[in-house]
Amino acid sequence: xxxxxxxxxxxxxxxxxxxxxxxxxxxVLLCEVExxxxxxxxxxxxxxxxxxxxxxxGAPDGAGRAGQVHALHIDPESALLEYLAMYYKLxxxxxxxxxxxxxxxxxTVAPGVRDVLLTGxxxxxxQRPRGGRNKSQITYDAVVLDAPPTGRIGQFLGxxxxxxxxxxxxxxxxxxxNIMGLLRSPRxxxxxxxxxxEMPVQETSDGIAELRAAGLPVGGVVVNLVRxxxxxxxxxxQVRDDVVDPTAIISDLKRAKVxxxxxxxxxxxDQARDHAVRRQLEDEQRALVAAEDLPTxxxxxxxxxxxxxALLELAQLLRxxxxxx
Amino acid sequence: xxxxxxxxxxxxxxxxEIIVCCGSGGVGKTTTSAALALRAAERGRKVVVLTxxxxxxxxxxxxxxxxxxxxRPVAGVDPAGGGTLDAMMxxxxxxxxxxxxxxxxxxxxxxxxxNPFYVALSSSFAGTQEYMAMEKxxxxxxxxxxxxTYDLIVVDTPPxxxxxxxxxxxxxxSSFLDGRxxxxxxxxxxxxxxxxxxxxxxxxxxxxxxxxxPMLRDVQTFVAxxxxxxxxFRQRADKTFxxxxxxxxxxxxxxxxxxxxxxxAAYFVDRLTDDDMPLAGLVVNRAAPAPRTDLSAEEAITAxxxxxxxxxxxxxxxxxxxxxxxxxxxxxxxxxxxRFVASHPQVPTAVVPAMASDVHDLAGLRAIGEAMAAQD
Numbered sequence: 001x002x003x004x005x006x007x008x009x010x011x012x013x014x015x016x017x018x019x020x021x022x023x024x025x026x027x028v029l030l031c032e033v034e035x036x037x038x039x040x041x042x043x044x045x046x047x048x049x050x051x052x053x054x055x056x057x058g059a060p061d062g063a064g065r066a067g068q069v070h071a072l073h074i075d076p077e078s079a080l081l082e083y084l085a086m087y088y089k090l091x092x093x094x095x096x097x098x099x100x101x102x103x104x105x106x107x108t109v110a111p112g113v114r115d116v117l118l119t120g121x122x123x124x125x126x127q128r129p130r131g132g133r134n135k136s137q138i139t140y141d142a143v144v145l146d147a148p149p150t151g152r153i154g155q156f157l158g159x160x161x162x163x164x165x166x167x168x169x170x171x172x173x174x175x176x177x178n179i180m181g182l183l184r185s186p187r188x189x190x191x192x193x194x195x196x197x198e199m200p201v202q203e204t205s206d207g208i209a210e211l212r213a214a215g216l217p218v219g220g221v222v223v224n225l226v227r228x229x230x231x232x233x234x235x236x237x238q239v240r241d242d243v244v245d246p247t248a249i250i251s252d253l254k255r256a257k258v259x260x261x262x263x264x265x266x267x268x269x270d271q272a273r274d275h276a277v278r279r280q281l282e283d284e285q286r287a288l289v290a291a292e293d294l295p296t297x298x299x300x301x302x303x304x305x306x307x308x309x310a311l312l313e314l315a316q317l318l319r320x321x322x323x324x325x
Numbered sequence: 326x327x328x329x330x331x332x333x334x335x336x337x338x339x340x341x342e343i344i345v346c347c348g349s350g351g352v353g354k355t356t357t358s359a360a361l362a363l364r365a366a367e368r369g370r371k372v373v374v375l376t377x378x379x380x381x382x383x384x385x386x387x388x389x390x391x392x393x394x395x396x397r398p399v400a401g402v403d404p405a406g407g408g409t410l411d412a413m414m415x416x417x418x419x420x421x422x423x424x425x426x427x428x429x430x431x432x433x434x435x436x437x438x439x440n441p442f443y444v445a446l447s448s449s450f451a452g453t454q455e456y457m458a459m460e461k462x463x464x465x466x467x468x469x470x471x472x473x474t475y476d477l478i479v480v481d482t483p484p485x486x487x488x489x490x491x492x493x494x495x496x497x498x499s500s501f502l503d504g505r506x507x508x509x510x511x512x513x514x515x516x517x518x519x520x521x522x523x524x525x526x527x528x529x530x531x532x533x534x535x536x537x538x539p540m541l542r543d544v545q546t547f548v549a550x551x552x553x554x555x556x557x558f559r560q561r562a563d564k565t566f567x568x569x570x571x572x573x574x575x576x577x578x579x580x581x582x583x584x585x586x587x588x589x590a591a592y593f594v595d596r597l598t599d600d601d602m603p604l605a606g607l608v609v610n611r612a613a614p615a616p617r618t619d620l621s622a623e624e625a626i627t628a629x630x631x632x633x634x635x636x637x638x639x640x641x642x643x644x645x646x647x648x649x650x651x652x653x654x655x656x657x658x659x660x661x662x663x664r665f666v667a668s669h670p671q672v673p674t675a676v677v678p679a680m681a682s683d684v685h686d687l688a689g690l691r692a693i694g695e696a697m698a699a700q701d
Contacts, residue, residue, distance in 0.1 A: 006484060007351020007581060038585070088534055096527045101506040106535075108501075112445070149350060151378070151484060170537020198683045199380045230646040238640065252641030256628035258620070267617040268644040274614070275647055277681040303653035305584070 001145050002222075003153040003207065004193030005200040009224045011038045012306050012314065013193045013299065014146035019315035020324045022058025022067035026141040029125055030055075031072045033118040034148060039071045043308060050078035052125075052138065056308070059315035070138065072125070076107035079117040087171070115156045116176050123179045126187070150192060150207040157183055157190075157216060189219030194289065196223060196282035201289060208292055220295035220323065223286070227278060227301060240276045244269055297321045327666050330606030330673035332698045335575060336365040336477075342573035343466065343478045344605070349589035350484040352581040353610040355379050356684050356693060357677075358481040359387065359412075361577070363687060364694035365477050366410035367403045373411040373469075374479040375461055377454065382685035387412045394419045396465075401687045411475070417457040421447040424460060424561070428554045442540075442547040454483040455493075456562070463565045492596060507548050575605035578672075582612050582658035587665050594669055606673035608697060609662065613654040614678040622656070625649040675700050 002017060004010030011032070018030035029052065032039050037047045043055045048071055058066035080103060084094055097103055106113045122145050130139045148156045158180055182188060190211055194204040204221060211218050231239070238244050246265050253260040289296055299317055302310050318324065335341055346358040355376055362374035373396045376389065384390050387399050389412045396411035425443075426434045437443050447453055462480050469475040501507065532541050568574065576597055580590035590607060597604045629645035662674075677696045684693060 005351055006349065007583075007586070036585075041584075084535070088531070094531070097531055100528055101501070102528065102532065105501060105506050149484070170540065171534065172536055172540070198382070198685070202381065228647065228650050230650070231640070231643040235640045235643050244640070249641045249644065252632055252639055253628065253645075256631040256641065256645070258624070258628045258645075264618050264620065268648055271616060271651055272644055272647055274681040281682055303650050303657065305657055 001147045001153075001157075001188065001190040001219075002193060003147045003150050003190060004222075004224075005150050005203045008193045008195045008200050009306075010149070010193040011036075011146045012042065012311070013191070013222050013224055014144050015039065015042050016299070016311050016314035016318055017191070017323065018069050018142075018144040019056065019059045019311055020318040021142045021144065022056075022069045023061060023324075024058075024065040024067055026058070026067035027070065027138055028058065028067065029070050029072060029138075029140045029143045030146070031074055031122055031125070031143065032146045033074045034146070035073075035075060037073065038146065039073065042306060042311060043071070048073035050075055050082075059312050059319065067141075070140075072121075074118055074121045076114045076117045077103055079121045080106055083117065083120060112155075112158070112176075113172065115158065116172065116179065119157065119179050119183070120175055123182055126182060147190075150203045153190070153207060154210045154214065157211075157214070184215050184217070186217060188217050190216055191219040191222055193222045193224050195225045196285040196289075198281075198285065201285045205288065205292060208294070218294060220297060221289055221292060222318075222323075223289060223296060223298045225301040226298050227275065227282060231272065231275070231279075235272075236276045236279055239269065239272045240280065242273075295323070297323050328606075328671065328673040329700045330577075330608065330675040331700075332361070332364070332675055332694075333368070335605055336361065336368055336370065339476065340573060341477060341575050342469075343462070343480065343568070343575070345462075345480045345482065345569065345574065345576050346579050347482045347576060347593060348579035349586050352579050352586050354484075354579045355383070355481050356690070357577070357579050357608055357610065357697075358479050359383065360684075360690040360693035360697065362410055362412070362477075362479040363399075363402065363690045364698065365479070366399075366408040367406055367691075369406035369408040370477045371409050371475050372477045372479060373413070373465060373475045374481070375413055375415060375458070375465065376481045377415050377458060377483045379414065379481075380685060384414065386686045389414045394423075394461075399687075415454070415458055415461055417454045418448050420457040420461050421453060424558075425554070428557050429550075433550060437547065437550045440543060440547040440550065442543040443551075446547075458483055459565045459569075460561065463561065463568060466568060492600070570601055570603070572603065574603050576602055577605050578607045580607060580609050582609055582661055584661060587661055591665060591669060594672055604672070606675065607665075609674060609676045611679040612658055612676045613651060615655055616648060616651055618648075620648060620652075622649040622652040625652070 002010050002014035004013070014032075015030060018028045022028040030039060032048075039055070040047050045053075045055055050073060052070045052072045054068055055071045056069045058069055060066045081094075084097075107117065108114065122143060125140060126143050128137060128139050147153055158176060192204045192207055194200040208218055208221075246262070246269075249265050249268070250260055253265070258264075297318055298321070299314050302313070304310065335344070344358075344361060346354050346361070348354050355378065358374055358376065359379070362372045366372045375396075376384075376387075379387070379389070381390075388397055389399075394413065394416040396413040399410045399412050402408070402410045422438060425437050428434075429437060458480065462478065465475070465478050469478065529541070536544075569576075578590045578593050578597075580586040587609075594604060594607070596602075625645040625648045629642045629649070632639045632642040632645070662676075666672075666674075675697050677693060680689070680692065680696075682689075684690060
């Protein structure tokens with residue numbers, strides 16, 4: 001499970017993690033549940049249906065070999081219809097349900113049902129038996145879910161389940177219990193994505209506390225969109241303390257054949273000062289993340305944005321930092 | 326050339342009674358609404374800002390940490406212009422309870438408030454927050470008109486999955502409340518004569534199978550108790566929708582210079598246009614500040630490489646790389662904004678450069694307000 005506050009790039013990280021997990025001979029399923037078609041956009045393919053599609057090869061190893069990444073766009077209506085078809089022989093009633101707005105009710109208004117339907121599909125993909133009856137079905141070595149944001153993750157995973165309070169017995173209750181069993185097992189890890197800013201870090205730490213209190217296995221923290229580290233600590237301090245020697249910079253820039261004047265130097269130093277202030281704030285937030293005492297991984301902010309190439313680059317970085325081992 | 330969103334003209338126009346800030350999650354909506362509210366107050370408006378989920382330190386700075394569902398004056402606002410600023414944080418459950426209490430007899434209200442289905446619905450339904458934000462906006466507006474406490478209401482919208490949820494959720498909830506399913510569920514309460522339709526037994530049979538009997542009964546008692554209130558729920562939702570379409574309302578769409586946020590912003594602009602909602606413009610937050618020199622990214626990188634081969638700890642090389650990164654960011658954001666403009670050329674836009682540090686006090690909000698107003 002990959003969660004994170006809005007704007008931290010959790011979908012990017014989920015996709016990169018799927019690519020990183022897809023080593024040679026392995027099949028990985030990347031799921032999204034928020035109806036955004038973010039996977040299709042990142043991988044530049046047509047909008048995904050409620051059907052598993054192979055979308056990419058994993059990040060290659062040293063010998064250029066890789067496994068496969070499949071993708072699934074889970075929408076609650078399709079999940080409900082599939083679930084009903086699988087477990088209940090409703091016949092005519094199935095159609096009537098839709099006509100009377102029951103499908104709409106179950107997937108939008110009924111508290112908690114939507115989330116059970118979404119996690120239920122993930123549960124089905126994870127529990128699929130190897131060599132099961134349906135030969136066309138792929139079994140997966142790993143399933144990565146681009147989950148809802150940190151603020152809603154507890155509710156999504158059924159932590160304060162309103163549903164549990166409502167459905168005390170019955171089929172939905174059983175389904176929710178089965179899913180919770182898997183979520184609480186060591187087979188699950190909930191990773192949190194953050195950027196090094198105050199609010200996302202605070203939300204990450206609240207999220208970790210909530211997940212732990214609910215007995216859900218917290219994986220690691222992925223620190224995303226880290227600013228470039230082009231200035232050394234000494235340089236950053238110089239810039240921050242305003243003790244930069246312009247003549248040294250001018251002579252260096254001349255040596256580098258830059259057409260230099262005082263205005264250029266001043267604007268470069270100004271940019272660096274903003275950057276230094278940000279870097280200092282990043283360091284403060286980094287210390288807070290470290291205090292959570294969880295495995296932490298860092299990914300750079302790529303100036304060119306996110307495309308397939310960038311995702312592979314990030315996947316290699318996650319692998320190199322041991323997130324997939 | 327994109328038209329510029331003139332923030333001060335918007336805030337100074339006494340005809341502007343409501344400003345709604347919307348956009349996808351993580352783009353700085355809360356900060357933008359607070360900054361707009363503060364600027365309006367310091368320019369002489371009597372403002373109340375309704376926030377949904379402010380950062381802890383910002384909530385502290387504005388004195389709205391306790392959730393008591395009532396606006397409180399914000400300390401530290403410059404009173405020279407004759408304006409005032411109150412702020413409040415939405416308590417959605419309480420707002421919902423208050424609506425029920427104001428519409429039903431005490432016994433009936435008690436019955437509803439204690440129903441397990443109501444408890445779950447009012448605290449968890451993904452659309453309740455949106456619905457209640459609109460309900461609170463309606464309340465504030467009625468109060469403001471009655472006693473003149475406020476002449477401008479600024480609303481932050483909930484951190485939705487998508488920016489559109491906030492317009493759709495009230496409609497979804499109220500159409501559920503007076504839809505066919507509800508009528509079907511109420512049927513038993515209305516007597517046995519109408520019970521035995523084929524559709525009814527099919528549906529209740531299926532629902533009992535899926536939901537289990539007890540949950541279905543909770544839903545039925547809830548619906549039966551709420552029966553008399555449906556009309557007023559629908560009416561309230563319709564009134565608020567009409568209020569949003571009125572001339573005194575201005576929507577400000579907030580985005581970050583990222584593909585997803587701008588795509589959401591584009592959807593939202595289209596949706597507002599389709600629904601005849603008054604769009605004031607787009608605010609693009611956290612833009613990479615434009616460099617003050619025209620040294621290109623390629624020149625900077627080439628020069629940095631020349632230096633790196635000689636001296637690896639060179640400050641000048643670091644400055645050049647940093648500059649190249651900044652130029653590339655600015656170019657990428659420029660490109661993303663151009664794509665937005667190509668499909669929405671008429672949307673007035675204000676670009677707010679990223680601040681070097683996080684905003685969590687009035688001084689920070691003031692700086693954002695100034696940057697929003699200072700478009701060149």
